[in-house]
Amino acid sequence: MAVERTFSIIKPDATRRNLTGKINARFEENGLRIVAQKRLWMSRQQAEQFYGVHKARPFFNDLCTFMTSGPVVVQVLEGENAVAKNREIMGATNPANAAAGTIRKDFAESIEANSVHGSDSPENAATEIAYFFAGTEIVG
Numbered sequence: 001m002a003v004e005r006t007f008s009i010i011k012p013d014a015t016r017r018n019l020t021g022k023i024n025a026r027f028e029e030n031g032l033r034i035v036a037q038k039r040l041w042m043s044r045q046q047a048e049q050f051y052g053v054h055k056a057r058p059f060f061n062d063l064c065t066f067m068t069s070g071p072v073v074v075q076v077l078e079g080e081n082a083v084a085k086n087r088e089i090m091g092a093t094n095p096a097n098a099a100a101g102t103i104r105k106d107f108a109e110s111i112e113a114n115s116v117h118g119s120d121s122p123e124n125a126a127t128e129i130a131y132f133f134a135g136t137e138i139v140g
């Protein structure tokens with residue numbers, strides 16, 4: 001298995017409820033190392049660009065409003081098969097369908113306010129990491 005990096009966001013619904021530490025514990029307990037992390041408030045432009053792939057979807061506008069409704073924590077997680085492992089730890093997009101013990105099952109408020117983002121492929125992880133972090137900010 002290859003050591004890999006993935007991009008993660010702790011979303012505004014989770015920072016608002018002070019869940020950053022509890023969510024980070026899920027990553028660490030499951031063998032992912034937080035090798036970069038910062039808290040920021042995304043601009044509308046950043047949110048629209050980040051979720052650009054969903055531009056034509058009916059939820060796009062509300063999603064961008066939600067993602068700019070409060071601070072987020074952007075992160076780089078490192079570990080064996082980090083992309084797939086993080087998707088497993090996160091659970092399904094809709095918390096109603098998420099498996100027991102996943103972040104979204106335990107913390108998400110709705111299909112939109114679902115507490116975390118995680119890259120869905122190594123290629124997207126590389127693009128998303130570069131969107132938010134300079135190489136010097138990532139310390140493995």
Ligand code: UDP
Binds near residue numbers: 111113117
């Ligand atoms: N989303 C939404 N309504 C939907 C589907 C998705 O509000 O019907 C939001 C949700 O916050 C989700 C994000 O859009 O996390 C990106 O959707 P995607 O299908 O990429 O899900 P993810 O990869 O985050 O599980």
